Amino acid sequence: QVQLVESGGGLVQPGGSLRLSCSASGIIFPIYAMGWYRQAPGKQRDLVAFITTRGTTNYADSVQGRFAISRDNAKNTIYLQMNNLKPEDSAVYYCNAVKSGSSYWGQGTQVTVSS
Numbered sequence: 001q002v003q004l005v006e007s008g009g010g011l012v013q014p015g016g017s018l019r020l021s022c023s024a025s026g027i028i029f030p031i032y033a034m035g036w037y038r039q040a041p042g043k044q045r046d047l048v049a050f051i052t053t054r055g056t057t058n059y060a061d062s063v064q065g066r067f068a069i070s071r072d073n074a075k076n077t078i079y080l081q082m083n084n085l086k087p088e089d090s091a092v093y094y095c096n097a098v099k100s101g102s103s104y105w106g107q108g109t110q111v112t113v114s115s
Helices: none
Strands: 003-007 010-012 018-025 033-039 046-051 057-059 067-072 077-082 091-099 102-105 109-113
Touching: 003 091, 018 033, 018 091, 018 109, 033 067, 033 077, 046 067, 046 077, 057 067
Parallel strands: 010 109
Antiparallel strands: 003 018, 018 077, 033 046, 033 091, 046 057, 067 077, 091 102, 091 109
């Protein structure tokens, strides 16, 4: 079955960095576009960063210039490098794999930015 497993979340001080990973199994990874989403308590789940099968990326305005998404097709893994973290970045971060007619989600990893 399809599994997306996120890791790398945790508690970090404002201005700090974290690197999230999402490892996929059960799918033909290179043909899926991949994304990172986040959801804070009481808020909707929003797109943070997206990477196409060809490696084209786009970002939410709020993270542009601070976050970087990448993929390693040999490892069936995507990453989210998060720098200069702010308290408003605190949320559960979810990995998503998508292609026409199919969409899969991971279980999420908590990121908390606090002093």
